[in-house]
Amino acid sequence: MERVTEAHAVATTAGDALFREALQVAPVATVVLDRAGLVVACNRAFVDLVQVPAAKVVGEPFLGWLARATEREGFGRSFMGLRDKDAGRGFSLEVGLVPKLGPRVECTVQVQRLGDGHVTVTCHPSVDKSLSPEAELGLAVTRSLDALDQGMLLVDLESKIVHANPAAVELLGDAIVGRSFLELADPDSVSQLTRALTVAHAGSWQGEVELRRFDGEPVPVELSLAAGTGPAVVLVRDVRERRRRAFEERLIGQVDRCLVSSPDPRASVMAACAALGGGLGCERIVVLVRVGGAWVRWPWDARGTHRVVPLEVEPPEQWDDAPPLETVDPSDPQVRGCFGPLEPHDVAHRVVLRAPSRVVGHLLLVQGREAWDARDRTLIGGLASQIALGLANGLLTIETRELAAYQAMVLDQTTVLLDSVDAEGRVITWNRASEQILGIPGDQALGRRLGLEVAPAVDPRQWEALWSTLLREGMVAREITLLGPESLPADKREVPLHVEARLLRDEGEVRGAVIVGLDLRERRGLEQQVLRSQKLAAVGLLAAGIAHEINNPLSGVVGYSKLLLEKHLPDNVREKVEKIAQSGERCRKIVEGVLLFSRQQDGGERRRVDLRRLLDRVLSIGEYQWRMHNIRIIREIDDSVEIQADSDQIEQVMLNLLSNAADAMPRGGTVRVALQRLPDGGARLSVADEGHGIPEEIQARIFDPFFSTKEIGKGTGLGLAISYGIVQDHGGDISVQSTPGHGATFVVTLPASGKSGEPRPDPAAGPPTSAST
Structure with a gap:
């Protein structure tokens, strides 16, 4: 029994569907009424006849479309009598139907009762010979407009919609007829639409506005308005599809341009991903890429910044076989480990970046507020293929550049000149030590011939001989002096180097050379210092021996002259004895200086010395003398420093340096x-x-004993030599910096311990910052 009932239900459902399909294709305007005379179904021909959407027809009484009261009364009486008759019985009447727009339509209606109690009504319009040509034309125009696939509205002078064709109803909604046209406008577009209606009554208007259906959905449309003294005709064209196509074309073009926008493939790929994410309103974008055998993360944020983050968790292999676009769980440990932390509410999608030959990466898009439809997903898939192709092409460049950057970083860690040149001697690589040693930036050196066009040799013939030997023998090692930029002082331009070079060959063809250069300036300075120390030691030994031999007879001269001065002597004799005593005293001081220089005398006790206080005392001792000679002392930096030192010896160094500085300025x-x-x-x-200043040719001799530039009788030539010995004995160093015509600067560095043999600070680390006191 259940099977019979089920079969009957299936048959009934199939029969209803077949009936409705037959009703729709019937060429005659037909409606189906229930026992109350309400329309339960209608076909397209009837909708076209009365010019009312099907949704507005169903549920309405059929009597509502009859023009005259007598016709409604006659149809109603016949319909009531038909309800109790058998199936197949019916009647026929001549009536006039009133469509929504246009004149009444005279019809012959044929009514017939169905087996289930419903009634069918077919309407056959009569050929009215009395209908005017104008009315026929109007009816034809109305039906033609209703057949358009473009929306059409008629708007009266009060901005009320009096007619809407089916396309307009489908676009803007069923309830628009009878409503104000301005109610459809977006609040921001009301003034524009009002102006458009005003302009249309004087001619025509065309433009794009944002309308809203009564359910609130925005609809961008293009309106064409034309009017005169009567209702305005408004053609409505949906531009969403056109805008969508334009958006897709614009986004595809933007991604294409981004992929070739920068010589850095990483920047290009991230710019393309940013364009994709920005176009679809993404809140976050992350790209996973395998570079050099390791997976890295390229995150991007709204500020446009991006960096490289190594991954601790590699993407699982099953991701490569996943769908092109897949929604992921933000709390998944694998997702968080690869793409970074995500918020629980994030709607995230993973996109496989699949190049023609392999998967080159994965893209994470965190969706914004607007949901994506199927068309958006298709667009993402197509653009992901573009990005994957660009990434695949750029990975080789990225890996090559990273390898080159790593090699350059290694080369920059060396302290020697290490460069490469091509077969013509033009610079290909220029490490940081080359910039520091020669004073020439890399961008000024690249592409120029080393030794000729950049850092030229002092003697070009030496460089040509070096290059010829290199080409002939494949390697060369010799000393040569190169010149730095002309902006450097003349005494600093020349850079002596020990150069070693080797040819680079490829299948017997010379491709270039590698050149290594060791800066010899420091070594030569040390050699000069050692030579000076040896010279001073030899002179010191000789001077000490002479001083001891002179000291004994000199003591007699000084002693006996002082004894004579204690006696009563004639004035002329006393004057001569005083000169003998003064000369002997001066010789004694010279002998003491020689002994001190030779370090045969023991220095004082080493203790903690406050150098600032010691400097204060020295300045106070010579203050009057320097003021009388118009010498002004400015203390630029006055730190408090305590070191282990012999205060008397350091005081002597300070006095010597200050006295020499004052003597160098006889006019103040x-x-x-x-x-x-x-x-x-x-x-x-x-x-x-x-x-x-001190001429360059004598700067190397100023610390030599008995060397002086002062007039005879105004100096012994031992002041700087003694100072040099004292500073060396304290483990420090003393140097001079001078340019003729611009004065001289003596720099003394002393270690905190006051012991020799410890590393000494670099005296040329740069001038102190001026702070006048």
């Missing part, structure tokens, strides 16, 4: 003194004058 001037504490606890003392 400024002496700048700076006492600076070094990071290791040591001290740097600099004394700078404004004198004529």
